[in-house]
Amino acid sequence: MTDWDEYGFETRAVRAGQVRTLEGEQSEAIFATSSFTFDTAAQAAARFSGQESGNIYSRFTNPTVRTFEERLAALEGGERCVATGSGMSAILSTCMGLLKSGDHIVASTALFGSTVSLFENYLKKFGIGISYVPLTDLTAWQEAIRPETRLLFLETPSNPLTEVADVEALAALAHASECRLVVDNCFCTPALQRPLEMGADIVIHSATKYIDGQGRCIGGAVVGSDELMEPVFGFLRTAGPTMSPFNAWVFLKGLETLSLRMKAHSENALLLARWLAKQPAVARVHYPGLVDHPQHALAARQQKAFGGIVAFEVAGGREAAWRIIDSTRMLSITANLGDTKTTITHPATTTHGRLSAEQRESAGINEDLIRISVGLEDVTDIQADLARGLETARG
Numbered sequence: 589m590t591d592w593d594e595y596g597f598e599t600r601a602v603r604a605g606q607v608r609t610l611e612g613e614q615s616e617a618i619f620a621t622s623s624f625t626f627d628t629a630a631q632a633a634a635r636f637s638g639q640e641s642g643n644i645y646s647r648f649t650n651p652t653v654r655t656f657e658e659r660l661a662a663l664e665g666g667e668r669c670v671a672t673g674s675g676m677s678a679i680l681s682t683c684m685g686l687l688k689s690g691d692h693i694v695a696s697t698a699l700f701g702s703t704v705s706l707f708e709n710y711l712k713k714f715g716i717g718i719s720y721v722p723l724t725d726l727t728a729w730q731e732a733i734r735p736e737t738r739l740l741f742l743e744t745p746s747n748p749l750t751e752v753a754d755v756e757a758l759a760a761l762a763h764a765s766e767c768r769l770v771v772d773n774c775f776c777t778p779a780l781q782r783p784l785e786m787g788a789d790i791v792i793h794s795a796t797k798y799i800d801g802q803g804r805c806i807g808g809a810v811v812g813s814d815e816l817m818e819p820v821f822g823f824l825r826t827a828g829p830t831m832s833p834f835n836a837w838v839f840l841k842g843l844e845t846l847s848l849r850m851k852a853h854s855e856n857a858l859l860l861a862r863w864l865a866k867q868p869a870v871a872r873v874h875y876p877g878l879v880d881h882p883q884h885a886l887a888a889r890q891q892k893a894f895g896g897i898v899a900f901e902v903a904g905g906r907e908a909a910w911r912i913i914d915s916t917r918m919l920s921i922t923a924n925l926g927d928t929k930t931t932i933t934h935p936a937t938t939t940h941g942r943l944s945a946e947q948r949e950s951a952g953i954n955e956d957l958i959r960i961s962v963g964l965e966d967v968t969d970i971q972a973d974l975a976r977g978l979e980t981a982r983g
């Protein structure tokens with residue numbers, strides 16, 4: 589990976605990790621094989637014992653998956669990447685690899701809904717404690733850290749309210765207490781934000797979102813130092829929440845256009861956010877690119893652009909929100925995000941529907957909130973599709 593340090597981001601996105609076979613293929617090969625053969629029994633023994641590196645079995649060694657891992661590690665500036673079958677299994681593998689019963693996590697209240705369910709319904713069952721603090725309140729983070737705290741866990745910008753965390757400050761805080769900072773970098777991707785360069789220890793991805801970018805495959809990844817990734821890999825090797833070679837190939841193709849897409853998503857999202865802010869039926873717009881966003885200056889410093897996710901609140905509660913969603917003809921009503929196609933969702937009853945009313949309230953996810961993952965269509969068409977419902981909401 590050090591080889592790639594001297595190349596620019598876009599070059600790494602297109603080329604890092606590729607190893608051509610003797611066929612001389614231009615596009616990376618898909619190794620659709622569950623196991624690999626050995627020349628001799630002695631070679632098999634050497635591979636299994638770890639004396640010789642090489643492929644063994646696709647639960648934990650596959651060349652297409654490895655190419656994806658090396659490319660994403662090169663983009664995030666991390667020593668090693670472990671690819672997983674989903675974003676959720678990336679989070680699970682991180683926790684299983686690095687934590688034990690009695691350990692404690694401090695997490696932001698503004699987390700992806702399934703992450704909270706994973707912590708509350710499963711990690712707690714095995715004796716791991718979790719405390720939640722407001723993402724942007726440094727004092728609250730500091731005060732929540734206990735002697736047994738091992739991880740600080742956050743997303744920035746957060747889903748769906750796009751709050752922005754000060755990664756450098758939180759990394760310093762984590763390290764002062766011998767904790768590791770984990771950043772779910774799903775919303776920005778390394779094209780817009782590189783948490784490891786700001787001091788974070790681990791980056792988590794749902795590759796399902798912008799890394800694929802076209803809504804096709806489920807996948808995830810964890811990136812960090814060799815030391816931290818070894819136990820994460822150990823869990824993956826044993827438990828098998830593995831990325832499929834086909835999905836790895838789709839994500840490789842996604843990485844090749846990631847930078848261009850993130851720029852275009854961000855441009856469209858900024859135009860849409862500014863337009864929404866002017867609509868009479870819209871009570872509030874959440875987008876880090878708006879100058880009145882509470883962490884606008886921090887986002888401008890920390891990110892290369894403001895990303896593709898815009899959330900807004902409408903007058904009239906759930907009824908009005910659902911009416912706006914149902915009045916669209918082009919936008920896709922789906923909970924997924926990070927797609928070339930614009931998606932619209934009602935977080936309180938979908939992505940965050942499994943949370944209790946109190947959890948939702950403390951996360952600020954109200955019934956009047958709509959989340960848009962701004963795609964790559966003409967922004968005027970996205971606006972026209974929303975205008976129909978916004979007009980009925982007003983009248």
Ligand SMILES: *Cc1c(COP(=O)(O)O)cnc(C)c1O
Binds near residue numbers: 703796808
């Ligand atoms: C979607 C998402 C996840 C979970 O990823 P899956 O690939 O759906 O398992 C985790 N974090 C964030 C911020 C997400 O948006």
